[in-house]
Structure formats: structure tokens, C-alpha cells
Amino acid sequence: MIAAVAALAGCPGQENNSAESGIRVHFAEVHVNERPAVLGKSTGLIESPIAAGPARAVARSISARAVPLDTGGYAHTALEYHEITDNASHGLSMYRMYLVVDHVELVPCASLSQLPMRLLNSLIPTASAHAGHGAEPVGGRSLGEANVIDVVTRDEYYLALGDLAVAPGRYCSVKVALGPAQDDSYGKPVPAAASADDPISTPDVPDLEGKIFALRADYCTTFDAGVCVGRARVDIDDAGLTLPDVQTIDFATPLEVSATKRNAFVAIGIAYGTWAHDVNVSLLASDMNERQKFADNIASSLHVFAKGLGGLPPNVSAE
Amino acid sequence: MRNSLLTAVALVLSVSSNVTWACATCLCGDPTITTMGTEKPFAGRMRAGVEYLSRSEKTAQPGLSELVTEEQRVTYSFSYAFNSDWMFAASLPTVTKSFSRFDSSTAQGSGMGDMDFSARWFLGKDSRFPARYLWGMQLGLRAPTSTEQKNNGVALDIDAQPGVGATVPSVGIWYGRYALPWFLYTSASVQHAIADGIQGYRAGDAALTTVMTQYAFKNRVAVQLSLDGRFKRHDKYVGIQDNDSGGVLVMATPGLAWTPYEDFVVNMSYQIPVIENSNGRQEEDATLRVGVAYDF
Numbered sequence: 001m002i003a004a005v006a007a008l009a010g011c012p013g014q015e016n017n018s019a020e021s022g023i024r025v026h027f028a029e030v031h032v033n034e035r036p037a038v039l040g041k042s043t044g045l046i047e048s049p050i051a052a053g054p055a056r057a058v059a060r061s062i063s064a065r066a067v068p069l070d071t072g073g074y075a076h077t078a079l080e081y082h083e084i085t086d087n088a089s090h091g092l093s094m095y096r097m098y099l100v101v102d103h104v105e106l107v108p109c110a111s112l113s114q115l116p117m118r119l120l121n122s123l124i125p126t127a128s129a130h131a132g133h134g135a136e137p138v139g140g141r142s143l144g145e146a147n148v149i150d151v152v153t154r155d156e157y158y159l160a161l162g163d164l165a166v167a168p169g170r171y172c173s174v175k176v177a178l179g180p181a182q183d184d185s186y187g188k189p190v191p192a193a194a195s196a197d198d199p200i201s202t203p204d205v206p207d208l209e210g211k212i213f214a215l216r217a218d219y220c221t222t223f224d225a226g227v228c229v230g231r232a233r234v235d236i237d238d239a240g241l242t243l244p245d246v247q248t249i250d251f252a253t254p255l256e257v258s259a260t261k262r263n264a265f266v267a268i269g270i271a272y273g274t275w276a277h278d279v280n281v282s283l284l285a286s287d288m289n290e291r292q293k294f295a296d297n298i299a300s301s302l303h304v305f306a307k308g309l310g311g312l313p314p315n316v317s318a319e
Numbered sequence: 320m321r322n323s324l325l326t327a328v329a330l331v332l333s334v335s336s337n338v339t340w341a342c343a344t345c346l347c348g349d350p351t352i353t354t355m356g357t358e359k360p361f362a363g364r365m366r367a368g369v370e371y372l373s374r375s376e377k378t379a380q381p382g383l384s385e386l387v388t389e390e391q392r393v394t395y396s397f398s399y400a401f402n403s404d405w406m407f408a409a410s411l412p413t414v415t416k417s418f419s420r421f422d423s424s425t426a427q428g429s430g431m432g433d434m435d436f437s438a439r440w441f442l443g444k445d446s447r448f449p450a451r452y453l454w455g456m457q458l459g460l461r462a463p464t465s466t467e468q469k470n471n472g473v474a475l476d477i478d479a480q481p482g483v484g485a486t487v488p489s490v491g492i493w494y495g496r497y498a499l500p501w502f503l504y505t506s507a508s509v510q511h512a513i514a515d516g517i518q519g520y521r522a523g524d525a526a527l528t529t530v531m532t533q534y535a536f537k538n539r540v541a542v543q544l545s546l547d548g549r550f551k552r553h554d555k556y557v558g559i560q561d562n563d564s565g566g567v568l569v570m571a572t573p574g575l576a577w578t579p580y581e582d583f584v585v586n587m588s589y590q591i592p593v594i595e596n597s598n599g600r601q602e603e604d605a606t607l608r609v610g611v612a613y614d615f
Contacts, residue, residue: 022423023422167423
């Protein structure tokens with residue numbers, strides 16, 4: 001009996017349970033028409049500060065004055081859209097624009113002590129945010145699968161993509177990869193046919209399976225006394241195109257996380273206003289070279305909208 | 320906890336020699352020093368044991384997903400032979416598991432693990448007395464008796480759980496050659512989890528083998544050397560394969576068994592990984608085992 005008591009006292013199975021959460025980086029996506037201006041040295045891969053002021057509304061109010069219908073395209077005055085300008089001063093109105101972010105990865109700052117591991121990682125694919133390793137869901141999304149971004153939504157809105165568990169250290173850049181949507185991608189819309197009217201009052205929702213982006217847009221082809229009376233549709237996707245696999249975006253200053261700095265955030269920006277700056281949108285539907293430039297601009301528009309310690313900044317209420 | 324176990328051993332050793340002990344050696348006619356699970360049966364043989372185990376391992380990629388796990392375990396065992404053909408055993412582990420991850424997260428869970436039940440069927444032996452060769456089958460069942468541990472109402476990660484809460488039957492064969500001062504014991508078994516356990520965890524199918532040789536000095540102290548092999552498939556979490564699990568692991572285990580008093584055995588062993596052909600990245604550290612067994 002004495003032996004049994006002595007053996008039981010202080011034995012495994014009687015300690016207190018405990019848990020401490022790890023270091024988390026919260027990722028979000030923010031789309032804007034243009035990258036906010038940044039003071040200081042520009043490397044072409046700009047880290048943007050948080051834009052001040054309320055987000056700009058997208059929807060256009062329907063005027064009480066009768067206007068001629070601009071046939072051939074979409075019901076421009078009745079639909080929500082984002083507008084961008086090409087190199088021929090065409091205004092491309094985007095009614096549906098979906099872009100698929102496949103995965104993100106923080107890149108540690110280079111140091112001599114990490115050189116052997118970085119060499120090893122260059123030979124062996126690094127484990128970024130993929131299923132089962134460090135990706136945690138937030139708001140119904142996770143970085144463990146691809147995320148579909150609806151660009152024709154409110155600008156400057158932090159869309160939480162998920163949290164990533166990372167090791168303590170200093171991180172100097174983020175890799176963002178675009179990739180095709182799969183059946184289990186987050187935010188993948190349900191395909192739907194367009195309405196049968198002209199102009200089209202309800203654009204179709206494209207089937208994004210296997211696609212990296214899909215666009216439903218139009219531009220004005222015919223003006224009458226300064227009013228657009230004819231439009232041409234630009235319905236394209238990445239079929240036949242080659243998008244760059246990974247965009248590496250440098251931070252202006254390293255992001256440092258540690259046991260005492262356990263939360264940080266990185267917001268990936270998409271500056272859609274830059275997509276058509278060297279493209280003639282009237283050729284997009286027919287010319288693959290123009291579409292390839294458009295696709296390259298999509299990839300190049302990725303930037304770091306904001307980063308810092310703590311959780312994601314709160315979204316400002318819309319006007 | 321190690322001090323507690325050693326204290327228990329010391330207390331037993333200090334008991335007056337006037338106490339009457341059961342004589343398992345007399346009843347089975349074989350003074351071979353045997354640890355729990357390798358003993359010869361005779362009707363009414365009862366044995367109890369306590370074993371302490373300490374192990375640790377690293378899995379996955381450093382800096383990216385590495386997990387370092389430590390485990391301290393005390394297992395209380397009891398066996399009983401109805402006759403010379405069947406011996407039944409049950410063991411209850413109490414476990415403290417802790418881990419630290421690459422992202423500085425940590426957790427510790429403590430509690431009862433899953434109980435093991437086994438039945439050894441002594442199918443055959445040679446005609447001599449005491450028998451020199453015995454062989455048979457072993458049927459086992461790991462029952463989901465553990466409770467999912469929580470911290471502040473939130474379930475701990477599976478890697479800090481003392482048990483997995485799964486039902487795992489096993490079947491195997493064994494062979495013993497009792498030729499004092501030599502003792503050879505070998506066994507092989509297979510395990511298969513029949514359902515998911517806690518948090519959707521399912522251990523991969525495993526085949527376990529042991530080959531142990533022992534040499535005794537004056538029937539009091541025996542040196543042992545065994546090779547313990549585990550061949551295991553990937554574990555799964557909610558149907559998703561864990562790439563850093565399973566594979567082949569062979570450990571060389573030098574050990575010592577000591578009988579300070581009749582029917583009382585103290586054993587110590589140190590398992591050293593010698594062959595690690597594991598899936599993904601798994602680094603198993605050496606495992607220390609210290610145990611006592613007593614025949615009633």
C-alpha cells in the first residue's frame with residue numbers, strides 16, 4: 001500500500017493542462033483603383049500605408065432623367081462596376097471580375113546563419129500555407145485553399161483570407177501566387193447565366209473551375225452628343241494565357257514577430273486601376289497578346305497594402 | 320516522478336524478509352527472470368507491474384512546421400492466468416504529454432491514457448518440465464478509455480492528448496525459449512484502428528516485432544538486448560494523411576533485469592533508434608523505461 005501511494009504521488013497524468021497560442025500573421029486582401037502614394041524610396045514594389053478616409057462606394061445611382069439605352073454591352077447605368085482606363089482612353093467598366101489567390105508565404109529576411117536552410121529550401125519546396133500545416137480559417141476562408149477575390153466589391157475593404165502560423169523571426173517579403181480555382185476554393189461563386197436582354201442587365205457569373213481570372217466588362221464604342229449609345233462587351237479569362245507563378249513583394253521595413261509579438265497582419269493589395277495602362281481594351285477580346293499583357297498587369301498590380309503588428313485594422317463603414 | 324518510482328522500489332526492498340512471498344519460480348518450475356508479458360503461466364498466477372517511460376521526438380520541418388513532443392508515462396499492469404493455457408492482462412497508462420511548435424505555441428495535457436487488454440494463448444510447448452519452448456498467439460485490444468483533455472474549456476491539440484480515444488485491436492504470435500541462463504523471446508503483431516479517435520485522429524496500421532535475448536547471472540541479474548521494430552502506415556487526421564507519420568523504426572534496446580527478492584523483478588531499458596526510415600521528417604529520441612513487477 002505504501003509503495004503504491006509512493007508510486008502514484010507526483011506521477012504523470014496528474015499535472016495541470018496548459019496551452020499557449022502561437023505566433024499568427026493575419027492575411028487580408030484589399031483592392032483599390034490605384035496604389036496609395038508613399039513617401040520615401042520607391043522600389044517599384046511599394047508597401048502602402050493604410051488609406052485614410054471612408055471607402056468609395058461602387059454603385060452608381062440611377063438618374064431620374066431618361067437616358068438612351070447603350071446597347072451591345074451591359075446595362076451600364078444600372079449595374080455596379082469598377083472603371084479603369086486603357087492606353088487609348090477607353091473606359092473599361094468591369095461588372096464581374098474574379099481573381100484567384102492560390103497561396104501566400106512570408107519570406108524570412110536573409111542572414112548568414114539562415115543560408116544553409118535557404119539553400120535547402122530552394123531545393124525542397126517550402127511549406128507555405130497549405131492544408132494541414134499552419135493555415136487557420138477566418139471568416140469562412142482559409143489560406144489552406146485558393147481564395148476567389150471578387151474585385152467588383154467595395155474598395156479598401158479588408159477581406160480576411162485566413163491566419164498563418166509562423167516561426168519567430170524577421171520577415172522581409174511576402175510571396176503571393178495566383179492559381180486556378182478548384183471545387184473547394186473559398187469564395188467561388190455559383191455559375192449563373194446572363195439575362196437575355198440587351199443591354200444585359202444581369203451579367204453571367206462565370207464558372208471559375210480551372211480559371212485564374214474571369215472578367216465581364218464593356219467599354220463605350222459610340223457616343224451621341226457626349227452620351228454613350230453603344231457599348232462592346234469584353235468577356236475574357238486566362239484561357240491560353242500564362243500568368244506568373246509567384247509574385248515576391250518586398251516589405252519597406254521587416255516584419256518582426258516573436259514570443260512577445262505574437263500577432264501581426266499583412267494586407268495584400270490589388271491595384272486594379274493599373275491593369276489596362278498599356279493595353280487597348282478594344283483588342284482584348286480578339287488579341288491574345290493584349291490579353292497576355294492584361295494578365296501580366298494583374299500579377300504586377302499585387303502589392304503590400306498595409307502591414308503591422310496586431311490584428312487586421314477594422315473596416316471603415318461605407319458612406 | 321522518477322523519484323516516486325524509485326521511492327516505491329526502495330520501500331519494497333526495505334520490507335522485512337519475514338514476509339511470505341508467492342513463489343512463481345516454484346510453481347512454474349523455471350527461475351528465468353521474466354518481465355511483464357513474457358512470463359510462463361500456471362493456474363492462478365497473478366502479476367502486477369508499474370513501468371515508467373520517458374520519450375521525445377521531433378517531426379516536420381524546422382522553422383516551417385516543426386513539432387517537438389515530450390511524453391512521460393506510468394503504466395500500471397496486472398495479469399492473471401486462469402490455467403496453463405491462457406493469461407490475461409490489463410494495463411492503464413497515466414500520461415503527461417507536452418509539445419512546442421515552430422510558431423512558439425505550446426501545450427501540455429495530463430490524464431489517463433487508453434487502456435490495453437490482452438490475452439495470451441499458450442498454444443504449444445515442448446514436453447520437458449520445465450518447458451524449454453513455448454509459443455502461442457496474443458490477442459489485444461486498446462480501448463478508448465481516455466478523456467479528451469481541455470484547457471479553459473478548449474480541447475488541447477491532439478499532440479498533447481494523453482490518449483487518442485480510438486479502438487485498436489491487435490493480433491500476434493510469440494515464441495519463447497527458456498534455457499537458463501539464456502532466454503530468447505520474439506513476437507510479432509499487427510494493429511488496426513477500427514474508427515477515428517479524438518479530433519478525427521486515426522493511427523495508421525502497424526506491425527510490431529520484438530526479438531529479445533537475455534543472459535542471467537546466478538538467477539539474480541540478467542542483461543538483455545532486444546531489437547524492437549515498428550512498421551507503420553501514415554496516420555490520418557479527419558481523413559487527411561499526415562505526411563510526417565509512419566514508416567519504419569527499429570530500436571536497439573539494451574536492458575537490465577534484477578530480482579532482489581523472489582517474485583520481484585526490477586527492469587530498466589534504454590531504447591535507441593538504429594534504423595529510421597520514417598515518412599517525412601521524424602526524429603525519435605532514445606526512450607528510457609524503468610519498471611517493477613511482482614508475483615502475488
